[in-house]
Amino acid sequence: MAAEGNAKPAKKLSLKENYALLTRGLGWEPSYEKKEDIFRYIHFEGVKIHDWDKWEDPFRLTMDAYWKYQGEKERKLYAIVDAFQQHNGQFNVTDARYVQALKVFINGITELEYDSHRGFNILAREFPGVGPRIAAQMQSLDELRHATTQIHTISQYAKYFTGMNEFPYQFDRVWYLSIPKSFFEDAVTSGPFEFIVAISFAFEYVLTNLAFMPWMSGAAFNGDMATVSFGFSAQSDEARHMTLGIEVIKFLLEQDPGNVPLVQKWIDKWFWRGYRLLSLLATMMDYMLPKRVMAWNEAWEIYYEQNGGALFADLARYGIKPPKRAPETIAEKGHVAHQMWSVFYANRDAVGFQMWLPSDEEMAWMSEKYPDTFDQYYRPRYEYWKAQEAAGTPFRNTTLPQLCQVCQWPCLFTESGDPTTLSLRESEYRGQTFHMCSDGCKDIFDDTPEKYVHAWLPVHQIYQGNCFLPGVDPTAPDFNPMVEALRYMGIKPGVDGGDFKGSADATNWEKWTSRPANIHEGAYTDAVRDTASPADVGARKAG
Amino acid sequence: MSVEIRTKGVKPLSNSFGHLQRRFGDKPATRYQEATYDIQSTANFHYKPLWDPAREMFDARRTAVMMKDWYQLKDPRQFYYGNYTTTRARQQDAIDRTLDFVEKRDLLRSLSQDIRERIVHTIVPLRHYEWGANTNSAHVSAYGYGTAITSPAMMNTADRLGMAQHISRIGLLVDGNSGDSLLAAQALWTGHADWQPLRREVERMFVTRDWFEVFVAQLLVADALVYPLFFQQIDAAIAGASGSALSSLSDALMRWYEETAKWIDAVIKTAAAESPENKALLSGWTVTWRNRLLPALVPIAQRALGNKAEDALAAAAAALDARAAKLGLTV
Ligand SMILES: [Fe+2]
């Protein structure tokens, strides 16, 4: 019985009211310490926020709801992962080339999830408003989840295939992994507002579908149930993160007109940086998936040109323009995958995954997908390299390439509109010359040279003698800097990278599964007793 | 469709990741180990953080405590995201049944006005203490070094939001979902003399930069005084006057506190055992913050417990001292 004066039944709360009551009033105006001493990082970027309470929390999840919702997803995911491990699901993928794409993923992407967790954690501490703090906390936890679930699923592959066993070590040291590492470190070392525009908006909102859709469909097409499961399980997290991205942009733009040019600058920068990072996917989609989903240029048309076009039309009312260097991405879309694959192939002795030249069947597909570029520029190169392989004198690069000071890709890209001229840019800063791959990267360098001069460029570091294990003597007569640098990077030459044909992965695959390691080339070894053509293999599996 | 494989002769190349093999040998790893050990970047950082240009993005020098191997600070609960969320979800199911029970029977609303006011005055303002703990715990995970400590600190950050919301629900059960108790509690927290000394110390933690000191101040010292004082002693005093309705809700908080203490204790014990310097630092912080927080709790303890306040605080302080000594600290 309710006591006197308290007899009315308790009010029923809507979810929204419940969330507001349980969240909004938690913070308070400090009086014993100065606010700027508590939240120290929100002023130096020049962003003006007049009212943190105008933040519309996009998640509206109380903590208990988060635990239950996410806990349920984890229960389902780990049931699948357990079954995957018990049934040796790693052997259900199309062939052992597919596994090479997973190497790129665990070595290059998983640590980004972790860095993202850290970046949002800093926001969770440093934003003064309760709403944005909670949003950042939940995303920080989600990103920890992504790192964790990727490790737990891919660990099964790592037990049976080479090149995945040292992912945290390699992420910090391998030359091409500085592309993803420097991307995320750039974001986390920025101020909190630049970080959230970079990651929540430019990366998650504008570009994430481009990464997600082809990657997940590629995994599904190629029988990788582990990746499909963690990917789709992460998708509902991503939906929340994308909502956060758009809310952030609107909040910043609505708070003060002075924020518009800052936001625009960050959109221009992070669109370009995100594009350079994600174009790594171009090689995966066009070259590494034995069963392809769509070509990179098609994905770029759908996920950037169409979707991004609509988004930026919508943001025009705030005075926001499409990213400055978007036209270059469109001009390059017929080239990037082929140029990147060529550079990886040429440097295959120094990478942590195995390489191959595209088969006739694959080249026919590329001719069809890239009618304006493939036959003219890239087919002749591959056919020449194939002939060299056949003659027993395969082409290989013995020196490492020049890296871009900003995106850290080798300077391998060509001028927009002139695919026969390498695009090279440079800037002077304090009497030194710095090299960039493109106008997009040069814009970024020139805006903040004092930040980018600190980039840890692996090739420079190797040549300066900074990439050797303790005890190595560079004056010894048999000293070989490339061999020592690979040891430092944790790459086992001839095991982790090199030629796919003849590799431990290819040989073990055929021994263990009796199926060809490369479905387009038939069997490499006589462990595959039935050397049927790829079409027959497909039919047999379906039957 | 599943592909037949020859299982004969299929032996893994290794049983776990290289970094785990080097720590534990080549044997199958647990999910906690896979998700925790050596995950955070340690080398070759690219840029000077604009917010802390003298240090790296991940930098062990953000605390004076030094560890040869930061992965010694393991979590005895072995939480990784999956078992953390499923554990909390299961616990929340039980909490929800209690909340539902209390709500359906109007157990808190039907208490006398005097008791309801006591709950609003002495318990509900702790939602702000928990939000402060959320900030402090986020500081530990944002600037700490090594996944072994920062990952459970992130989970603790989330826990503290959960605790703040649990305490807020107690308020809503008292006020029939009007939210009046929450407004009253905020006014008490920011303006009433009983709460100002504690708020003062919480705000002092907000400007403490060494993340390990924040860990000691909030998670070891403040929680060890606040939880037993409010959710055992004051709770018992209210129960003595009104029955166990409130206790059924504070029980979850005490259980959470006891579970979390296992993690805190493991961290402190290991860090203190590492070196005499660590031991001196941790002991010094424990004493400093105990000496700040104990007097800060006197006014609210007296309000809630009257002449029993002194004994209650002395008991909480003695328990903290004994715990600290057991962990190898000199207090
Ligand atoms: Fe993520």
Ligand SMILES: [Fe+2]
């Ligand atoms: Fe570049």
